[in-house]
């Protein structure tokens with residue numbers, strides 16, 4: 393029995409040809425479909441991203457995320473902001489385990505798309521939102537708690553923005569890199585991912601009559 397090949401001669405398909413006709417198109421088709429789904433390259437967008445980036449992506453391990461939220465004593469109904477929210481894990485856990493509202497701010501559209509789909513899958517779209525944009529251009533005045541995992545450069549750039557826009561009593565929790573010249577109220581070390589230790593620091597915003605200070609927790 394033969395297989396009709398358009399334009400073919402004998403109509404008999406050799407076994408090797410059958411392999412190429414039946415097997416190869418599957419991954420190839422997937423790749424082509426993926427290409428159609430892919431977002432077209434946007435050179436201006438890529439340049440904007442590169443100039444505004446405070447750090448690359450590195451995920452905080454789940455145990456460390458939980459300890460950050462515990463250190464900040466996140467309470468039900470509070471607003472937790474993650475400055476550079478990556479795949480959304482901090483704001484998602486803040487909502488799921490602590491009953492908070494979450495706002496993630498993320499520059500990179502790849503992480504925005506991924507985090508938004510995770511939020512949808514978890515059914516948290518009324519509790520958690522992601523803002524695509526530069527953290528330095530966002531209003532943070534509604535935040536009760538701000539989570540930060542960035543670079544030394546990122547903490548330096550963020551500091552004046554935090555001092556200007558956070559409300560009195562807001563808590564800031566950092567992972568690995570601390571905010572220069574701020575005095576932490578509490579610190580914690582968490583071991584995760586084998587032997588890696590994550591240093592966490594908690595600061596509390598205090599707007600006294602004499603400007604701004606970050607000191608004793610619970611005042």
Ligand SMILES: C[S@@+](CC[C@H](N)C(=O)[O-])C[C@H]1O[C@@H](n2cnc3c(N)ncnc32)[C@H](O)[C@@H]1O
Pocket residue numbers: 444445446447448449450451452474475476477478479480481482497498499500503525526527528541542
């Ligand atoms: C070290 S990752 C932390 C991700 C996530 N918060 C976590 O702890 O798993 C830092 C994130 O900040 C984002 N980012 C860097 N610069 C930014 C900026 N100016 N505005 C918003 N997001 C930024 C990066 O794209 C990256 O996803």
